[in-house]
Amino acid sequence: MTRPPCPPFTRESAAEKVRLAEDGWNSRDAEKVALAYTVDSLWRNRSEFLLGREAIVTFLTAKWQRERDYRLIKELWAYTENRIAVRFAYEWRDAAGQWFRAYGNENWQFNAEGLMERRIASINDLKIAQEDRLFHWPQGRRPDDHPGLSDLGL
Numbered sequence: 001m002t003r004p005p006c007p008p009f010t011r012e013s014a015a016e017k018v019r020l021a022e023d024g025w026n027s028r029d030a031e032k033v034a035l036a037y038t039v040d041s042l043w044r045n046r047s048e049f050l051l052g053r054e055a056i057v058t059f060l061t062a063k064w065q066r067e068r069d070y071r072l073i074k075e076l077w078a079y080t081e082n083r084i085a086v087r088f089a090y091e092w093r094d095a096a097g098q099w100f101r102a103y104g105n106e107n108w109q110f111n112a113e114g115l116m117e118r119r120i121a122s123i124n125d126l127k128i129a130q131e132d133r134l135f136h137w138p139q140g141r142r143p144d145d146h147p148g149l150s151d152l153g154l
Contacts (some may be wrong), residue, residue, distance in 0.1 A: 003036055006068060006114035007082035014079035017114075018086055021142050022074040030060035038117045045121045067092035071135035072143060075149045077105070084108045089154050091128070091135045100125045103154070 005013035024033045034053045037088070043050040043059075050059055064070055072090035086106045093099045104123035111117050134152050137143050 001035075001113060001115065003114035005036065006112060007110050009024045009079045009081065009084065011076075014084050015076045017084060017110075018076045021086075022072055022088075025072050025074075026139075026141055028060075028070060028071075030064070030137075033060055036116055037119070038111060038115045041115075041117055041119065043121070045119070046123050065079045066094070068095070069093050069139070070131045071137065071139075071142070073135065073149050073152075073154075074106075082110045082112075084110075087149065089149055091133055093130075095102050099128045099130050101128050101132075101134075102126075 005016050009017065021036065024036060025032070030095075033077050034056045037053055037056055039053050041050075041052060041056065041069055043056065045059065048059070050056060070090060070092045072088060074086050074088040077085040084107075086108065088104050088106065090102050091099065092102070102123050102125045106122075107120040108116050109116075109118040134154070135142075135146075137146055
């Protein structure tokens, strides 16, 4: 299975890979998102360690049940031949209605077919008031004309 764009990355192909990942996560379709990773992909997400697609599907399914009205923006930070560094922010609310903005950084490593074989994510959550939300688009893909992280001063 190939998942373009594939390494070695250019600035353009790395930015495309980041946007495709953002689009996938905003779909909140855990099965679809997991196909971007190798079957034995290794993750560190905050303090959780995952191995493989099945674990990724289980993790993402639980995440999006807990993190309601999830909306994510990713931005390319740096890249090399087969690695990409990303910064991101996402907004979500819990079951009680409290809104949060999560800030984080990810380090990604890809195989030759463009599948992510390693993901290391560090994330912090900040409580925000509903009126402080900045991500206001219908559930799903962020519209092309919606500001990115740098445009929003994040």
